[in-house]
Every structure is written in structure tokens, then in C-alpha cells.
Amino acid sequence: MTPNTSASGPSRRSFLASTAVATAAVAGGMPLLAACGGSDGGKKEGTTSGKDAKKILPTFVAQNVVTPDIASKNGSSLGFTGKLSLADLKTSVSGKLGKGSTIKIMSPFWGTPPKGDNPYYEAMNAKIGAKVVWQNQDGNTYDEKLGAVLASSDMPDVVVIPGWNMGGKIPSAIISKMADLGPYLSGDKVKEYPNLAAVPTDAWQRSIFGGKLRGLPMPSSYVANIVPYYRKDIFDKKGYELPTSAAEFLALAKEITNARAKVWACDDMKWTAFNSFGVLSGSEKSLGWNSVGGKLVYRVETDEYLEALEWTRKLYAAGVVHPDAKAQNQGDSSLRFASGEVLFYNNDISHWWAKTAEQAAQNKDFRIAGMDIFGHDGGDPTLWAGAPASIFAFVNKKASKAVIQDVLAAANVTAAPYGTEEYMLTNYGVEGTHYTLKDGTPTKNDKGNQEVLNAFVMLASPASTIAHPDLPEVAKAQVEWQQRMGAFTKKSSFYGLQIIEPARYTNLSNDFEQLEDDIVRGRKKISDMQQAVSDWKSQGGDKLRDWYGKLLDDSGSAQG
Amino acid sequence: MAHGTTSRGGTSPQGSTPHGSTPRGTASRGATSVTDAPPDAGVSEAERRTLRKASRRASRKAANGGTFKARLKRDRTLVLMTLPAVLLVLVFNYIPILGNVVAFQEYDPYISDNGFVAIFHSPWVGFEQFSRLFEDSAFWDAVQNTLVLFGLQLLLFFPVPVLLALLINSVIRPRVRAVSQAILYLPHFFSWVLVITVFQQIFGGAGIIAQTLREHGHEGFDLMTDPGIFKFLVTAEGVWKDAGWGVIVFLAALASVSPDLYEASAMDGAGRWRRMWHVTLPALRPVIALLLVLRVGDALTVGFEQILLQRDAVGPGAAEVLDTYVWWNGVRNQDFSYAAAAGLIKGVVSLGLVLAANKIAHLMGEQGVYKK
Numbered sequence: 001m002t003p004n005t006s007a008s009g010p011s012r013r014s015f016l017a018s019t020a021v022a023t024a025a026v027a028g029g030m031p032l033l034a035a036c037g038g039s040d041g042g043k044k045e046g047t048t049s050g051k052d053a054k055k056i057l058p059t060f061v062a063q064n065v066v067t068p069d070i071a072s073k074n075g076s077s078l079g080f081t082g083k084l085s086l087a088d089l090k091t092s093v094s095g096k097l098g099k100g101s102t103i104k105i106m107s108p109f110w111g112t113p114p115k116g117d118n119p120y121y122e123a124m125n126a127k128i129g130a131k132v133v134w135q136n137q138d139g140n141t142y143d144e145k146l147g148a149v150l151a152s153s154d155m156p157d158v159v160v161i162p163g164w165n166m167g168g169k170i171p172s173a174i175i176s177k178m179a180d181l182g183p184y185l186s187g188d189k190v191k192e193y194p195n196l197a198a199v200p201t202d203a204w205q206r207s208i209f210g211g212k213l214r215g216l217p218m219p220s221s222y223v224a225n226i227v228p229y230y231r232k233d234i235f236d237k238k239g240y241e242l243p244t245s246a247a248e249f250l251a252l253a254k255e256i257t258n259a260r261a262k263v264w265a266c267d268d269m270k271w272t273a274f275n276s277f278g279v280l281s282g283s284e285k286s287l288g289w290n291s292v293g294g295k296l297v298y299r300v301e302t303d304e305y306l307e308a309l310e311w312t313r314k315l316y317a318a319g320v321v322h323p324d325a326k327a328q329n330q331g332d333s334s335l336r337f338a339s340g341e342v343l344f345y346n347n348d349i350s351h352w353w354a355k356t357a358e359q360a361a362q363n364k365d366f367r368i369a370g371m372d373i374f375g376h377d378g379g380d381p382t383l384w385a386g387a388p389a390s391i392f393a394f395v396n397k398k399a400s401k402a403v404i405q406d407v408l409a410a411a412n413v414t415a416a417p418y419g420t421e422e423y424m425l426t427n428y429g430v431e432g433t434h435y436t437l438k439d440g441t442p443t444k445n446d447k448g449n450q451e452v453l454n455a456f457v458m459l460a461s462p463a464s465t466i467a468h469p470d471l472p473e474v475a476k477a478q479v480e481w482q483q484r485m486g487a488f489t490k491k492s493s494f495y496g497l498q499i500i501e502p503a504r505y506t507n508l509s510n511d512f513e514q515l516e517d518d519i520v521r522g523r524k525k526i527s528d529m530q531q532a533v534s535d536w537k538s539q540g541g542d543k544l545r546d547w548y549g550k551l552l553d554d555s556g557s558a559q560g
Numbered sequence: 561m562a563h564g565t566t567s568r569g570g571t572s573p574q575g576s577t578p579h580g581s582t583p584r585g586t587a588s589r590g591a592t593s594v595t596d597a598p599p600d601a602g603v604s605e606a607e608r609r610t611l612r613k614a615s616r617r618a619s620r621k622a623a624n625g626g627t628f629k630a631r632l633k634r635d636r637t638l639v640l641m642t643l644p645a646v647l648l649v650l651v652f653n654y655i656p657i658l659g660n661v662v663a664f665q666e667y668d669p670y671i672s673d674n675g676f677v678a679i680f681h682s683p684w685v686g687f688e689q690f691s692r693l694f695e696d697s698a699f700w701d702a703v704q705n706t707l708v709l710f711g712l713q714l715l716l717f718f719p720v721p722v723l724l725a726l727l728i729n730s731v732i733r734p735r736v737r738a739v740s741q742a743i744l745y746l747p748h749f750f751s752w753v754l755v756i757t758v759f760q761q762i763f764g765g766a767g768i769i770a771q772t773l774r775e776h777g778h779e780g781f782d783l784m785t786d787p788g789i790f791k792f793l794v795t796a797e798g799v800w801k802d803a804g805w806g807v808i809v810f811l812a813a814l815a816s817v818s819p820d821l822y823e824a825s826a827m828d829g830a831g832r833w834r835r836m837w838h839v840t841l842p843a844l845r846p847v848i849a850l851l852l853v854l855r856v857g858d859a860l861t862v863g864f865e866q867i868l869l870q871r872d873a874v875g876p877g878a879a880e881v882l883d884t885y886v887w888w889n890g891v892r893n894q895d896f897s898y899a900a901a902a903g904l905i906k907g908v909v910s911l912g913l914v915l916a917a918n919k920i921a922h923l924m925g926e927q928g929v930y931k932k
Contacts, residue, residue: 514872
């Protein structure tokens with residue numbers, strides 16, 4: 001397996017796909033704080049923005065040690081499409097900032113965790129100047145353990161929490177149990193950690209919980225991260241044309257599907273449907289709210305939401321969706337795609353590189369490409385921005401000052417940008433031990449694939465970056481796709497704010513995702529969703545609307 | 561057991577009575593000796609009653625093996641052997657019961673530094689969680705699904721191990737018997753993930769059977785995503801995985817049947833069916849009754865992992881059972897108090913069921929799980 005060089009760790013982001021992520025996208029890029037008003041900082045619910053946030057946020061200092069080949073545009077990631085020269089690697093961290101503490105970190109992990117004292121961890125610890133001890137947990141079931149660990153009196157020094165695992169009372173736990181990093185990072189104090197100072201302000205803004213800066217963020221592009229992939233090699237061979245509307249997609253899907261030959265047009269396309277029909281983002285509750293004509297609406301109340309479900313339901317009813325997709329958690333959709341059993345599937349943008357690299361040795365004809373998201377009626381789509389940071393590391397408030405400083409020293413190393421020695425060490429390991437150069441491309445060996453996995457990158461990351469020195473054309477295609485889609489992306493009213501809903505409302509929307517799946521698979525009707533929305537309103541949805549309305553009055557909108 | 565203890569107690573040197581003699585046998589016999597004694601002219605009726613009571617107490621003590629201290633000394637080895645198990649049950653079964661108190665709270669584990677201490681800081685809400693629960697149609701759907709699944713499992717699963725045990729028992733050649741047993745046991749060791757994957761590969765919409773049908777010009781089918789047959793599917797999976805394992809206890813019961821009984825009945829002219837009806841089945845009856853009572857006690861526990869893995873394939877409307885409902889609300893949604901209330905109801909109802917089932921077993925002349 002070739003290493004993934006994307007700074008924001010697509011392998012981790014890909015797990016966004018397993019949650020309710022529906023949409024995301026880009027837009028203007030106006031700094032959020034310029035649009036925000038006051039806040040009720042310091043409380044256990046609500047948000048912190050405007051002047052209150054400015055007092056807390058770290059000063060942004062651009063890191064100019066490397067220049068990307070493709071600059072960020074329309075909210076895209078930075079793109080690196082050239083060959084990587086190890087001789088020209090820059091240094092972003094001079095000396096060791098760490099003071100030798102032992103830091104225990106609990107983090108989600110996808111794959112088999114390596115042994116504790118391996119050469120990669122030792123090299124990282126030596127670079128940081130502290131000893132990091134990893135307590136890795138299965139990322140797929142992380143939310144099942146997280147609540148219990150946070151409730152215990154024996155919490156590790158650092159706990160990594162993905163945004164999609166912040167349901168229920170987790171935000172309350174973060175506020176109660178995690179340290180305020182403001183005294184170490186707010187304002188110019190962050191300059192002691194230059195790589196953390198280069199983390200985009202939007203990502204820091206999302207790290208404010210209960211009026212304090214508590215998280216070390218993993219920045220991500222706010223452009224849609226769910227790409228509708230198609231088999232370009234088969235499309236070229238068969239002469240299929242990409243659809244430009246929902247109706248064209250359905251017609252093409254019927255043409256493609258040949259169940260007798262074990263070929264179905266697509267896997268579950270619900271997320272693409274949400275994007276195509278312009279449904280507000282479902283990745284986080286606050287992103288699902290938007291002010292329309294002076295009134296706040298929630299995504300499930302919109303016509304677009306019902307239309308997207310109805311269209312997806314038509315795909316299932318037409319028999320163009322693979323039967324294993326109907327069974328939901330049976331098998332891996334990307335394997336069905338790679339085997340040619342389905343020609344369309346949607347997944348995280350990281351699959352673009354991952355499937356290309358994986359299939360390079362197995363099927364030389366294999367070509368994967370991302371279809372541009374079409375507006376359902378054939379026009380331009382309306383896409384909604386996702387969160388500018390997706391995963392956060394939090395420090396236990398019981399940790400000593402020395403431990404907190406060493407955690408920040410470690411984060412300063414892991415947040416180094418692409419093209420630096422620290423980045424190479426964090427993402428590739430030690431040259432000769434974990435990777436070698438082949439035709440100028442760093443390529444991980446077996447040891448590298450076993451040891452250099454998603455551990456240290458969870459601590460903090462640089463600005464969202466896409467770089468694949470082994471497959472630069474894929475990196476180029478990914479960034480360009482983000483830029484095209486970014487042009488159609490808008491920010492909903494609460495974009496970029498870390499909002500903690502009152503506890504009485506946290507479970508109000510829990511069952512909608514399940515109901516969506518029931519409806520598109522034909523087990524329930526659209527009218528059941530309408531009834532559920534009606535129940536939602538009466539059981540607290542309308543009161544929640546009032547609560548968000550007040551918040552909007554206080555904080556201002558990201559729409560400016 | 562009780563009788564044996566009584567006999568030993570009767571002969572125990574500590575079992576002396578006010579009469580100076582040790583009554584043999586049961587406590588009632590001891591009492592009878594006083595009642596039947598000729599009335600003493602100098603003893604009033606009240607004194608005789610006191611004497612009788614004292615005699616009964618002494619007899620009971622004797623029947624139980626003497627004083628507590630004496631019995632402790634006598635049974636110290638057994639007590640020591642039992643102690644670790646009692647401790648385990650206390651720590652892992654009884655102390656956690658106290659945690660059910662959160663069902664009457666709005667429990668927030670993060671209100672304090674320690675989740676346990678948080679219980680003392682969380683606000684009390686009385687029966688509010690139960691009210692929410694009873695008003696939630698999803699809860700009643702889960703109850704209904706649970707009971708239907710229990711009924712199906714009782715009808716379609718429970719008899720299968722008995723039938724298999726009878727079948728295996730009728731095989732005379734040891735090698736054939738051992739091999740068939742091993743084959744039947746094997747699926748028990750497969751994980752549910754594997755079992756469901758195998759079923760999906762066979763009965764799924766893109767499975768072997770559906771695909772073969774399509775290749776021959778017929779319509780395919782998909783049993784794995786059909787909510788209408790889900791409960792039968794779950795039962796079938798359970799039979800395939802665990803029926804062979806369930807055979808063990810019945811085979812053990814059959815092994816204790818004396819071959820003389822078969823020989824005698826054969827001598828009397830009983831055929832194969834007669835021998836099964838009059839010798840084999842009566843031998844199995846106590847075990848069947850015991851397991852049935854235990855199963856009824858678990859009526860509301862119809863599977864967790866197996867159902868959770870397939871919940872999305874058919875939707876919660878068909879697949880949600882009490883255990884998955886508790887998990888979904890407690891673990892996934894972190895609504896701990898609400899889930900605790902659901903779990904508490906489940907526990908209370910299960911207790912009632914096992915008591916009722918045990919009573920029925922007693923009425924049918926079987927021992928059940930325990931005797932009074």
C-alpha cells in the first residue's frame with residue numbers, strides 16, 4: 001500500500017462517510033469572524049463568536065516554508081502535484097520543544113495498531129522530545145467506548161474525538177473535562193508553535209467549546225467531500241455519457257443495469273441525491289439550519305430533502321441499486337465498484353487515490369473518476385459547506401502544565417506542512433526503515449505500512465492538503481474537482497461555529513437517518529417522514545428553532 | 561438434599577432437646593413427641609405450650625445441623641469453595657443492580673469527574689423516564705418484536721435440539737455419531753458476523769441462489785432485506801448456529817438412562833417408537849422442563865449482536881428488540897437514564913416470567929429451577 005500523503009488524513013476523513021454526512025461544499029471564503037456578532041461564551045450551550053472568539057483564537061501566521069502547486073480556491077485543499085525531492089525538504093521545527101513528559105493518548109484507529117515501541121513511534125518521540133503512549137481504539141466502534149472513557153476518573157492525558165462522534169452528551173463532557181488551551185495558544189502565544197499558528201482560523205474557531213479553546217483541530221476543506229465516483233474505463237469502453245440531471249441519471253442507470261450479468265448501475269446514492277437536490281448539510285446539526293427569508297428552517301423541513309429521498313427511492317424501486325447496498329452494512333461498496341458490479345458509488349474524496357493505488361497492481365485498466373455533481377433539474381447544483389475541521393484532540397484538564405506543553409510540542413510537529421521533514425516523518429516514517437525512494441517517489445515498505453498508520457496525524461494537522469507524489473494526476477483531479485464544486489457552495493447560517501445544543505434537544509433528530517434509509521429502500525413512505533417532521537416540530541423542533549434564532553441574533557450569520 | 565440434612569441433624573450430638581433425648585427424623589416427629597407426652601399434673605397448659613415451642617425450635621435446629629457456628633465449622637470447605645463464585649456474582653451481578661437508580665434520574669455522567677460519583681449529583685426525575693418510555697411507540701414496537709421473536713424461537717428453535725439429540729442417540733455406530741455431533745457443534749463457534757455473511761452470500765439479492773435463478777431466466781429474490789420474513793430468518797440463523805450446541809445437554813441426560821430399561825422394554829415387546837415414548841422421553845422430561853423455564857426467564861432476550869448486525873438491512877420497524885433498543889438509546893444516543901428505565905422494565909418482567917414458569921413446572925410435577 002502506498003502512503004497517503006494528504007495532510008488531513010483522508011483515511012480518517014473517509015469515515016465521515018460512514019456517518020450522516022450528506023453534503024458539503026465551498027463558497028466565497030469570507031472570514032467567519034467578520035460576520036459574527038456577540039455570543040454567550042463560557043456557557044455549556046450555545047456558541048462563541050465575534051469579539052469573544054477573537055480574544056480566544058490564536059493569531060494566524062502563514063507558514064511559508066513550502067508553496068503548493070495548486071493554491072486553495074473556492075475552499076479547496078492545497079494541491080501538491082509535483083515530485084517530492086527529499087533533498088529539498090524544509091525544516092519547520094527547530095530543535096525539540098518537548099520536555100520529556102509521558103503523554104497517554106486515546107485515539108480512534110482504523111487498521112491493526114502497531115506495537116508500542118516501534119521505530120516509527122521512537123523516531124516521532126525523539127523529534128518531539130516527549131514519550132507518546134498510544135491507546136488506540138477501533139475507529140468503527142469508537143463512539144461506543146468514548147462515553148464510558150470520558151465518564152471515568154481514569155481518563156488519558158489526551159482524547160481524540162471526531163466530529164461525528166460528538167453526539168449526545170459528549171460536548172458536555174468536553175466542556176467539563178478538557179483543558180483550556182487558551183493560556184498556551186490564544187493570540188500571539190501560538191507563535192511559540194509555528195505550525196499550529198499556520199492552522200486556518202476557521203479550524204480554530206470550531207475548536208472553541210463552552211467559551212474556551214479546548215481542541216487541537218484537523219482542518220478540512222469545506223467543499224463537499226462526498227464524491228459520486230464512476231468507472232471511467234467502462235464508461236469509455238461502453239460509450240456511456242455522464243448524466244447532467246436526476247432524470248438522465250435514472251435513465252442511464254436503467255440502461256447500465258443487467259442483473260443477470262451481475263452488473264448494477266449504482267450503490268446507495270443518497271448522499272449524492274442530497275447534494276444534487278441542494279439539501280442542507282446533515283454532517284452536523286447546526287449546519288442543517290439556515291435562515292430563509294428571515295425564518296430559520298431545518299434540513300428535514302425542506303422540499304429538497306423530500307425530493308432527494310423520493311429520487312433515491314426511485315433508484316431502488318427501479319432495481320438499479322446493488323442488492324447488497326440495500327442490505328446496508330453487507331460488504332464494502334468500494335469492492336463492488338472495483339469488481340465492476342456497480343459503476344457508480346459515492347464516498348469520501350480520499351477513495352479517489354485509495355482505489356487508484358489499490359487497483360494499479362490488480363487491474364491495469366481500472367480508472368476511477370469523480371462525476372461533477374449535477375443540479376437535479378439539469379442546472380447548477382446548490383451545495384452547502386461542511387465543517388472546516390473534522391477531528392479534534394483534547395487535553396485532560398487534570399494534565400499538568402508540563403504535559404500540556406509537551407502535547408502542544410507534539411502537535412506542532414504533526415501539523416507541519418507538506419514538503420517538510422516533520423511532515424515526511426509523521427506521514428511516511430523513517431527513510432530506509434519505513435519507506436524508500438522509487439523513481440523519486442517515496443514508497444512505503446511493509447514495515448511502513450504496518451507502523452506508519454493513523455496515529456500521530458490525529459493529534460493536529462496542517463491546512464487541508466492533497467498530495468500524492470506517487471499519483472500526482474489524482475491529486476490534481478481531486479483539487480480541481482473541489483474547486484469546481486466549491487464554486488457552487490454556500491455557507492449556511494451557522495457555518496464554522498461550534499454550537500452546543502441544550503441537552504434537552506440533543507436526541508431530537510436521532511431517528512431521521514434511520515427513517516431516510518427506510519424510505520429510500522421502500523420500507524416506509526414519504527408521508528412517514530412528513531409525520532416524523534411534524535412530530536419533531538411538536539416535540540421540541542419549534543423550540544429549538546427559537547433557540548437557534550436567538551443564537552443567530554446574538555452571533556450573526558456566516559452568510560454575512 | 562433437605563431430607564439428608566434433616567437425617568444428619570437428627571443424629572447430631574448438638575441436637576439435644578429439653579427432654580434430654582435427640583428426636584430422630586423430621587422436626588414434626590420431634591414436635592409429635594411432646595404433643596403425645598402424657599399430661600403432667602403439675603404442668604399448666606401454658607407451660608406445655610412453651611415446652612412444645614421450645615421443642616419445635618430445638619428440633620428445627622437439630623434438623624438443620626445444629627447452631628450456625630457448628631454448621632459453619634462443618635461446611636467450611638464447601639463455603640470456602642463457594643466464596644469466590646459468590647464474590648463474582650456480588651461484584652458483577654448484584655452491585656451493578658444499584659446502578660438502576662439512574663432510571664429515576666436525568667443522569668449526566670459528566671457532571672462530575674467520576675461517572676459513579678455523578679449519580680449523586682444528577683437530578684432526580686421520579687418516573688419521568690418511564691413515562692417517556694411508555695409514550696414512545698418505538699418502545700412498544702420493540703416489545704412486540706421481542707415477544708414475537710420469543711414465540712417463534714420457542715416454537716421453531718426449542719424443539720430442534722431435542723429432536724437432534726433423539727436422532728443422534730439412535731445412531732449406534734460411535735464413529736458416525738461422533739462425526740455428526742462434531743458437524744452439528746461447529747457452527748456454534750462461528751461469529752454472528754460470519755453466519756450472517758454466509759446467509760447473505762446464499763440468500764441475499766446478489767447471493768448464489770438469486771443469481772443462479774437469474775442466469776436461468778427467472779426472477780431473483782432477496783430474503784435478507786425483507787422485513788416480512790425477518791423474524792423467521794433470525795430464527796433459522798439461530799437454529800443453524802446453535803441447535804447442535806443445544807444437543808449436548810439432552811445427550812447428557814440420555815446417557816444417564818440405564819440400558820436395562822431399553823432391554824427390559826424390548827423384552828416386553830416394545831418397538832423403537834414405544835421405547836422412545838416410554839423410556840427416552842420421560843428421561844428427558846425434567847431437563848426439557850428446566851431448560852424451558854430458563855428460556856422463559858430469558859424471553860425478553862432474543863439476541864443482540866445477531867439482530868444489531870441485520871437491523872439496518874430491514875429497518876428498526878422489523879428488527880428492533882428490547883436489547884437493541886436499550887443499546888441504541890443508551891450507548892449510541894447516550895440517553896443513559898432512558899435506556900436504564902427500559903432495561904429495568906425488561907429485568908422486572910423477566911423475573912416475573914421466570915417465577916411464573918417455575919410455578920407452572922412445579923404444578924406439572926417437575927422440579928424447575930428451584931424448589932421452595
